Amino acid sequence: MVKAMDIRNLRIPVDTIGKAGIERDVVLSPEEFESVLDDEDLKVHVPLEIHYTITRKEDVMHASVHVKGEIFTYCSRCLSPMVYSIDRHLESDYMRAGPGMNEALEEARSNPELGYYRKEIFLGEYIMSELILDLPARFLCDPECKGLCPYCGANLNKGPCSCSGEVEPRLRVMKKLLDRR
Numbered sequence: 001m002v003k004a005m006d007i008r009n010l011r012i013p014v015d016t017i018g019k020a021g022i023e024r025d026v027v028l029s030p031e032e033f034e035s036v037l038d039d040e041d042l043k044v045h046v047p048l049e050i051h052y053t054i055t056r057k058e059d060v061m062h063a064s065v066h067v068k069g070e071i072f073t074y075c076s077r078c079l080s081p082m083v084y085s086i087d088r089h090l091e092s093d094y095m096r097a098g099p100g101m102n103e104a105l106e107e108a109r110s111n112p113e114l115g116y117y118r119k120e121i122f123l124g125e126y127i128m129s130e131l132i133l134d135l136p137a138r139f140l141c142d143p144e145c146k147g148l149c150p151y152c153g154a155n156l157n158k159g160p161c162s163c164s165g166e167v168e169p170r171l172r173v174m175k176k177l178l179d180r181r
Helices: 030-037 125-136 169-177
Strands: 024-026 048-057 060-074 081-096 114-117
Touching: 030 125, 048 125, 060 125, 081 125
Parallel strands: 081 114
Antiparallel strands: 024 048, 048 060, 060 081
Protein backbone atom coordinates (compact mmCIF):
# COMPACT_ATOMS: atom_id res chain seq x y z
CA MET A 1 0.00 0.00 0.00
CA VAL A 2 1.13 3.51 -0.78
CA LYS A 3 0.35 6.38 1.57
CA ALA A 4 -0.62 9.63 -0.13
CA MET A 5 0.62 12.76 1.61
CA ASP A 6 -2.22 14.92 0.32
CA ILE A 7 -5.17 13.37 -1.53
CA ARG A 8 -5.79 16.58 -3.44
CA ASN A 9 -2.33 16.09 -4.98
CA LEU A 10 -3.05 12.55 -6.17
CA ARG A 11 -2.34 13.12 -9.83
CA ILE A 12 -1.63 10.49 -12.44
CA PRO A 13 0.68 11.53 -15.30
CA VAL A 14 -1.03 10.32 -18.47
CA ASP A 15 2.26 9.32 -20.11
CA THR A 16 2.79 6.73 -17.32
CA ILE A 17 -0.40 4.86 -18.26
CA GLY A 18 0.48 2.11 -20.74
CA LYS A 19 -1.74 -0.38 -22.53
CA ALA A 20 -1.88 -2.55 -19.41
CA GLY A 21 -3.01 0.43 -17.32
CA ILE A 22 -2.08 1.01 -13.68
CA GLU A 23 -3.49 -0.24 -10.40
CA ARG A 24 -2.68 1.20 -6.97
CA ASP A 25 -3.76 1.20 -3.36
CA VAL A 26 -3.62 4.41 -1.36
CA VAL A 27 -4.24 4.94 2.34
CA LEU A 28 -5.48 8.35 3.38
CA SER A 29 -4.64 9.27 6.96
CA PRO A 30 -7.52 10.17 9.30
CA GLU A 31 -6.06 13.65 9.87
CA GLU A 32 -5.91 14.39 6.18
CA PHE A 33 -9.46 13.18 5.54
CA GLU A 34 -10.70 15.30 8.48
CA SER A 35 -8.95 18.36 7.06
CA VAL A 36 -10.77 17.86 3.76
CA LEU A 37 -14.12 17.37 5.52
CA ASP A 38 -13.48 20.52 7.60
CA ASP A 39 -16.25 19.79 10.13
CA GLU A 40 -15.57 19.42 13.84
CA ASP A 41 -18.53 17.00 14.21
CA LEU A 42 -17.04 14.54 11.70
CA LYS A 43 -14.13 12.51 13.10
CA VAL A 44 -12.12 9.83 11.38
CA HIS A 45 -10.29 7.21 13.46
CA VAL A 46 -9.22 4.74 10.77
CA PRO A 47 -7.45 5.43 7.49
CA LEU A 48 -9.52 5.73 4.34
CA GLU A 49 -8.64 2.95 1.89
CA ILE A 50 -8.61 3.81 -1.79
CA HIS A 51 -8.05 1.31 -4.59
CA TYR A 52 -7.90 2.61 -8.14
CA THR A 53 -7.34 1.22 -11.61
CA ILE A 54 -6.78 3.34 -14.69
CA THR A 55 -6.93 1.78 -18.13
CA ARG A 56 -6.21 3.36 -21.47
CA LYS A 57 -7.96 3.09 -24.81
CA GLU A 58 -6.09 5.45 -27.12
CA ASP A 59 -6.67 8.97 -25.71
CA VAL A 60 -9.50 7.98 -23.35
CA MET A 61 -8.53 6.97 -19.81
CA HIS A 62 -10.97 5.04 -17.64
CA ALA A 63 -10.67 5.34 -13.86
CA SER A 64 -12.31 2.82 -11.56
CA VAL A 65 -12.03 3.74 -7.88
CA HIS A 66 -13.19 1.95 -4.73
CA VAL A 67 -13.18 3.84 -1.42
CA LYS A 68 -13.79 2.37 2.06
CA GLY A 69 -13.73 4.03 5.45
CA GLU A 70 -15.71 5.24 8.44
CA ILE A 71 -16.73 8.61 9.81
CA PHE A 72 -17.65 9.02 13.46
CA THR A 73 -20.35 11.62 14.04
CA TYR A 74 -23.65 12.24 15.84
CA CYS A 75 -27.21 11.43 14.84
CA SER A 76 -29.11 14.55 13.78
CA ARG A 77 -32.26 13.47 15.62
CA CYS A 78 -31.13 11.91 18.91
CA LEU A 79 -27.54 13.24 19.13
CA SER A 80 -26.18 9.74 19.88
CA PRO A 81 -22.68 8.91 18.63
CA MET A 82 -22.73 6.86 15.44
CA VAL A 83 -20.53 5.50 12.67
CA TYR A 84 -21.23 6.35 9.03
CA SER A 85 -19.66 3.77 6.71
CA ILE A 86 -18.21 4.74 3.37
CA ASP A 87 -18.11 2.01 0.74
CA ARG A 88 -18.28 3.73 -2.62
CA HIS A 89 -17.37 2.74 -6.14
CA LEU A 90 -16.64 5.52 -8.64
CA GLU A 91 -16.20 5.31 -12.42
CA SER A 92 -15.06 8.07 -14.73
CA ASP A 93 -13.72 8.41 -18.25
CA TYR A 94 -11.14 11.09 -18.93
CA MET A 95 -10.73 12.72 -22.33
CA ARG A 96 -8.05 15.08 -23.54
CA ALA A 97 -8.97 18.70 -22.74
CA GLY A 98 -9.56 21.08 -25.59
CA PRO A 99 -7.36 24.17 -25.99
CA GLY A 100 -10.07 26.60 -24.84
CA MET A 101 -11.01 24.72 -21.66
CA ASN A 102 -10.72 26.16 -18.17
CA GLU A 103 -7.40 25.51 -16.39
CA ALA A 104 -9.22 24.00 -13.39
CA LEU A 105 -10.38 20.85 -15.18
CA GLU A 106 -12.06 19.21 -12.17
CA GLU A 107 -14.09 22.37 -11.60
CA ALA A 108 -15.15 22.31 -15.26
CA ARG A 109 -16.50 18.76 -14.89
CA SER A 110 -20.22 18.70 -15.71
CA ASN A 111 -20.92 15.15 -14.47
CA PRO A 112 -19.12 12.52 -12.38
CA GLU A 113 -18.69 10.09 -15.29
CA LEU A 114 -16.66 12.35 -17.59
CA GLY A 115 -13.55 14.35 -16.81
CA TYR A 116 -10.72 15.91 -18.77
CA TYR A 117 -6.93 15.88 -18.65
CA ARG A 118 -3.98 17.68 -20.11
CA LYS A 119 -0.80 16.05 -18.83
CA GLU A 120 -2.24 14.62 -15.60
CA ILE A 121 -5.47 13.16 -14.28
CA PHE A 122 -6.45 14.93 -11.05
CA LEU A 123 -7.75 11.75 -9.43
CA GLY A 124 -7.55 12.97 -5.82
CA GLU A 125 -9.73 16.02 -6.48
CA TYR A 126 -12.30 13.82 -8.21
CA ILE A 127 -12.39 11.29 -5.35
CA MET A 128 -12.75 13.91 -2.61
CA SER A 129 -15.41 15.93 -4.42
CA GLU A 130 -17.49 12.79 -5.04
CA LEU A 131 -17.12 11.64 -1.42
CA ILE A 132 -18.14 15.00 -0.02
CA LEU A 133 -21.12 15.24 -2.38
CA ASP A 134 -22.15 11.73 -1.33
CA LEU A 135 -22.31 12.56 2.39
CA PRO A 136 -25.86 12.92 3.70
CA ALA A 137 -27.16 16.35 4.68
CA ARG A 138 -28.26 14.81 7.99
CA PHE A 139 -26.70 11.75 9.59
CA LEU A 140 -29.19 9.32 11.15
CA CYS A 141 -28.31 6.45 13.47
CA ASP A 142 -31.37 4.62 12.13
CA PRO A 143 -34.01 5.65 9.57
CA GLU A 144 -36.61 5.06 12.27
CA CYS A 145 -34.80 7.17 14.91
CA LYS A 146 -37.39 8.77 17.22
CA GLY A 147 -35.14 11.63 18.29
CA LEU A 148 -35.40 13.60 21.51
CA CYS A 149 -38.48 14.52 23.52
CA PRO A 150 -39.19 18.20 22.76
CA TYR A 151 -40.14 18.78 26.41
CA CYS A 152 -37.50 17.03 28.52
CA GLY A 153 -34.83 16.12 25.96
CA ALA A 154 -34.92 12.37 26.71
CA ASN A 155 -33.76 10.01 23.95
CA LEU A 156 -37.02 8.42 22.76
CA ASN A 157 -35.14 5.49 21.21
CA LYS A 158 -34.42 4.24 24.72
CA GLY A 159 -38.11 4.23 25.63
CA PRO A 160 -40.89 6.68 26.34
CA CYS A 161 -40.05 9.58 28.58
CA SER A 162 -41.84 10.15 31.85
CA CYS A 163 -42.09 13.91 31.58
CA SER A 164 -45.29 15.79 32.20
CA GLY A 165 -45.07 17.65 28.93
CA GLU A 166 -43.65 20.66 30.75
CA VAL A 167 -40.82 22.20 28.77
CA GLU A 168 -37.43 21.78 30.38
CA PRO A 169 -36.01 25.30 30.93
CA ARG A 170 -32.99 24.76 28.68
CA LEU A 171 -35.25 23.65 25.81
CA ARG A 172 -37.73 26.53 25.90
CA VAL A 173 -36.15 28.24 22.90
CA MET A 174 -36.53 24.99 20.96
CA LYS A 175 -40.22 24.80 21.97
CA LYS A 176 -40.80 28.36 20.71
CA LEU A 177 -39.33 27.39 17.34
CA LEU A 178 -41.58 24.33 17.14
CA ASP A 179 -44.66 26.42 18.02
CA ARG A 180 -43.96 28.77 15.09
CA ARG A 181 -44.54 25.98 12.58
